Amino acid sequence: MLPGAELPLPRALVDVVVGGVVVTGRVERLRPTGLVVELPGALPPGDGVELYWNGADGVRVVPARVVLCWTVRTGVRVQLVPSGPAEAGNRRDAVRADLRLRAQLTERESGAVFLGRTRDVSETGLRCLLSPGPLAPTTGAEVDVGLTLRGAVFPVPGRLHRVSPDEDGWDVVVAYAGLCASMADLLRAQVFAALREQRRLSLR
CATH class of the missing domain: 2.40.10 (Thrombin, subunit H)
Incomplete structure (x- = not known):
């Protein structure tokens, strides 16, 4: 080496x-x-x-x-x-899996709550489609995302990195911030399992 x-x-x-x-x-x-x-x-x-x-x-x-x-x-x-x-490197799709998980996003400062589903999840962040509502998510806001994994809701802290209007609501990217080791391990395992399943299906 x-x-x-x-x-x-x-x-x-x-x-x-x-x-x-x-x-x-x-x-x-x-x-x-x-x-x-x-x-x-x-x-x-x-x-x-x-x-x-x-x-x-x-x-x-x-x-x-x-x-x-x-x-x-x-x-x-x-x-x-x-x-x-x-x-x-510049590969956006590096270690990123398409996952549809229920998500509740709460802005810490305003208290605004948004519901939706993830579009993809990685080790460093996630992308969500949030349902439309009276308020728009705030780019740069500190947030807590409640992700439904294995039948339970897990808290994921982060920051709204990008907010884009979508015909079905709001397309947002959340970058993790202050993620604890156990939650990082759980997300890593979920991403890895999803990628293996996608690979298995592609080989059929």
Whole structure:
């Protein structure tokens, strides 16, 4: 591995891009020579790939080479060795899943409440379609989003990053802010499960 190479941490969701095809997986562990990623299918050893993930300062990308693959109960694990330094990436769809979850968004300062459903969810934020009402959501407002997951409502703190009018209401993007570790783990697991199911259906 390159000395001081920047890599995603264990359990992080990643996009592996090979030959123009994007496969989403999860980092299982770091090794002195690179990292091990679990994917839904195998990659040929020797292939060059690009690895995208959400870092502290936005999306990051690092080139890597496949050195080993082996099958496990939940998929295929691939050992990757970085072949260059990490750089800023610009893939909006990196580690983002289409998920339709019931959501209640409350602006902390005004107390305004909006109901709707998510359109997609990632490790760093979510996009919602909110039902129309007498008030418009406020761009930049601090909010609490109640997400219905596994039959229960979980609080997700954040900030309204973008608000756009939609023919069915308001299309909003919420960036998480101050998310606790347990909630981050739950959202990560939900996103990963949804991406695996989407991948399974695409292979039918």
